[in-house]
Amino acid sequence: MRMLHHGQASAQVDLAWFFRVAPAKRGAPVLVVCGSLLVSHTAKPPARKETKLTAGHRVAPRKVAGDLLVSGKAYANPAEYGHSRAVRVAVELGKWRKELAVFGDRVWLPGLTGSSPSEPLPFTTIPITYDRAFGGERFAWNPEGMGTGPGERGVRLPNIEYVERRITSPSSMPGPAGFGPIDPQWRPRADMRGSYDAKWLAQNWPGMPDDMDPGYWNEAPRDQQFLDGFRGDEAITIRNMHAVHKNFEMRLPGLTCRAFVKKTDGQLIELSMMLDTVAVDMEAEHTELVWRGATAAATPKLRDMEFLFTMLEPAGALTPPTGCYAIFEALRRKTYPTPEEYADDTKQAAKVRAAKAAEQQAATDKVVAEALTYRDTQMAQARARLSSYKHPSVPANAETGRHFSGIAGTIGPGIPEFGADIQAEMAQNWKMFAELFPSDDENCTWTRERVMKTHADGGDMSGANLSGLDLSALDLTGAKLAGANLSGVNFTDTWLQKAALSKANLSDTICKNTLFSSAVMEHAIFKKAVLTGAHFNRTQISGADFSELDLTGLNFEQCAGAQVNFSSAMLKHANFRNCVLPNADFYKAKVAGILFDDAVLNKASFNDAIGPGASFIRASAENLRARGADFRNAKFTEITALRCNVSQSQFDGADFSRAILTRANFSECKLKRSNFDRASLESADLSEAVLLEATATNVKFLRASFEWADLTGTDMSGSNLHEAGFFRTALKETKFVGCILTGTTLAL
Known part of the structure; x- marks a missing residue:
């Protein structure tokens, strides 16, 4: 699946998109898409820094309500620095308000009538975190807190309390007070996880249990959850949690994140995106807004989805669906054109270039014509001026000529000698020139x-x-x-x-x-x-x-060479025994019945090749690529093809007996009645593969993945399946006689 985005944000905003495949109930895969918008509280761009806390905002597949989260510190009144003992912090969103009381460090003091809190110590800042709130080691609602249990933290009072539920005695149980997210291992979230038992493992793993409460995914305290989520333009006020501004006010930017999925059948489906998380970080001086949406997927690898298209728009000016499709198509054609579109665009670009060239030539012709006209005009004017001059009389010339003979007599006969020198030099130059060029005999046409x-x-x-x-x-x-x-x-x-x-x-x-x-x-x-x-x-x-050539039946035995191009060639029944062809390209080649026995084909490409009946016996093909190929009834006996990628290919009836296929990718392959007897497929990926009635006896399948695969009628007797994955695998009439099943769900 490819991703395209449309829409820009200001320098004070940083947008990032996250998507993942999450299992829902009964294991059905779901594509979860999150748009994360960081909004700076200052004029500086926000700095995105991933932490366990920020990652938690996006881990949920969905939230049933919006979470408002605030992190930071309580600041004493600047006028009371050094001797402030208490302050109230508050968060306001519209008419909603939550207020907490923050005290300096206190302990319980014993007295005649019972224990009482000591006078709070002065403070400047106190972090609003749950280790400063009510709780303790054995308190399931906040094991990190203070105020319960033995030891020092048992006699200390929490720094943070609810204003309306103040602690009055050591027996008070007010619950933890804070603005931050609740840990998923704490109550009440832990109570909503559901039952992870044998029934779940057999029926729902790795999805969610049937009795899971979807409210588990909400991080915020119950009193900070908003059932309808957020609009995205709300005003928020935070009091006494900023070093400079006692009452810090901000407004969300009024933007919205949209997401669409382009299916392989041509549909463009918009996900229902909800702004369900607003996380204000007062110390980092930015707020993160998270929009979330999800849609069902046909397979965990999203093979039914071609594009994820995202947009960022003003919330009050959303583009209608038809406009979104037009924007997507324009962006898709520009970024990922089809071969036909690329050819059309190339022709159009050639027409534009030709038009520009013609325009430039016309401009050049105009300039040349103007220059010639100007030259002709100047020449005509010069001739006119010349014809107007009077020539000198003959006597004057005769008078002048009287002196020429005397001048000539004084010069003497030097010119003929100088001419002889010139002739000798010219002869030498001609000889050198002749040496540079062959004679006519040497330059004659080849026959x-x-x-x-x-x-x-x-x-x-x-x-x-x-x-x-x-x-x-x-x-x-x-x-x-x-x-x-x-x-x-x-x-x-x-x-x-x-x-x-x-x-x-x-x-x-x-x-x-x-x-x-x-x-x-x-x-x-x-x-x-x-x-x-x-x-x-x-x-x-x-x-x-050799691309696109007819090489049917030709003998290439023992040939050698890297990066040879055989793409789209006809190679039926050709002989490549014992050849060495690393990085060779057989893309879309027709290789039915071809012989590659004992060949070296490391990193070769057979993507989309058609080769039923081909033979690769004892070949070495590490990192070979053959996605979408057809090798039905082919022979791969004893091949060594570590880390090969042959996903989405057809291997019905193929023979992989005794092959070494460690970390091979056979995902989505058709392997009906194929033979893997005594092969090694450690850590191989056979997810979504169809191995109907295949023979897979005595195979090393350690840590292999069969998720969503069809093993109906497959004989896996004697195989080592240690830690192999069988999620949502069809196992009707599959034989596991004598198999090693440790670490698999089949061992239960």
Whole structure:
């Protein structure tokens, strides 16, 4: 499930969202969503700090009433610092008010007529916490308090009391006074938990007991619970709990948190969110508001839910449902577009770019046209000015020319010698220029004959452009073709054994019955190549691209290379025995009947691959990924696939006998009539899997999870199921003969 959010808050507010799956009665899963808004009491941004106390505000799946909680200290009147002995603190919300009396430290003093309280000691501040309220070690309503029981805390009076229920004698039992949350282990909350007995374990675990009182989830004292919750814009006044402001006044921000779930069937459902917690922290100088909502889920992993969409809006201006859906769709398309939407958006972006380019070109053409017009105008004006000038007379020129001959005579014959030097330098430069460029013979077009001669002479054709040539039926064993452009070449029946083809472009080549055995073709490209009958055994293919090709029945035995791309390729009945292909990509590849026996496929991806009848016998596939794949009737005998993730895949009739599958993820897999005999699946996740009539005899299932799985008719005889989880598991006609069931609910 993905999350999207719409709406911004001010700098004085911090918003965080929390969601979890909680079991309800009878174990049905429920998605609980909490929006937590921190509102600063000052101009500074609030600092979110997670504590056991703050986490408790969000642990409840629901609350039947709103909780008002206040934490802080009682401050003596500044004018009485050092000698103040008592003060009253109060919290007000609208017409509701709660007041507590706070005293300095006191003890019981014995007297002739009984014990009486001593004079309170002066104080400056006293924390309003339950260890300062009435209680004691054996007092179930407040084991941390003082005033009851033996020892020093038994003779001390509490610092905090109810104004209307003052303590008058050691026998007074007023109950603990405070503004903070009640611990769930204390009464009265503990009385509401319900019965956690064998019936609960068998029928409801890990959900809530049938006799649980939902009021258990409310943290606040009863007199601080509000049945209708809160609006979110209430005014709150707190007296004598601030170091500066005796009467601290604030108003909640008038915002609301909304949450929607987009189901896989297309529905957008709004959760009923209730503002059920207002927690004022006077020392941290912020207030936390918590909105909470819940909705039923089909499975614990929320497979029926695609998106959680949240919003923050002013409480008085909520967007109608149709508007919310439009906002969600716009945000979803921007963040998580479908392939079709991405293509449409790309086309639209290209149109926008083209329009902008045309606009810019038009502006450029306009500027150029204006510049040319300006140039023509200036030239015309210059010609006009030039034609208006009077030329000098011939005699004047003749007069001037009389002196030229004398000048020439004084210079002498130097120019021819200088010209000879120039010619010699030009000849040298031409020689250097010729050395930089090959002759026409060297730069001639590659032909079949030239390729044959170059290879026969042991020549290097790396980087050569051989595109489109007919090189069929040639022996090019060991040819040096790294980085060559071989696109469109006909290599039918050609021997390229041990050839150097790294980074070569073999796109659109015809390679029928071509022998590539032992060739090095790292990062080679085979886009749209025809490879019918080709041989790739013992090749080095790191980074090579075979995506979307028809490789039916081809031999890749003992090939090796990391990150090879076989995505969407047709690989039916291909042979990959003993290959080493870490991080290979077989996404959406068709691998029915393929042979991966004794192969190394660590971290390879087979997500959405289709491979019924494939064979992975004795393969090593640690961290392999194959989500949503189809491997019905496949053979995984003795495979080692630690921490593999094959969730939501089909394995009906598959054979996993003697496989090592520690921490494997088989959640939501279909494993009908599959065989796990003598396999090891310690800490494996088989939640929501269907193992109908499967064979799981003598298997190590220690700490494995079968929650919500269907084990109807499964034979688990002789298996070790120590601490395995069986919550909501279908176990009709399941056989547990000779099983180790310690630490499981099945042992009851």
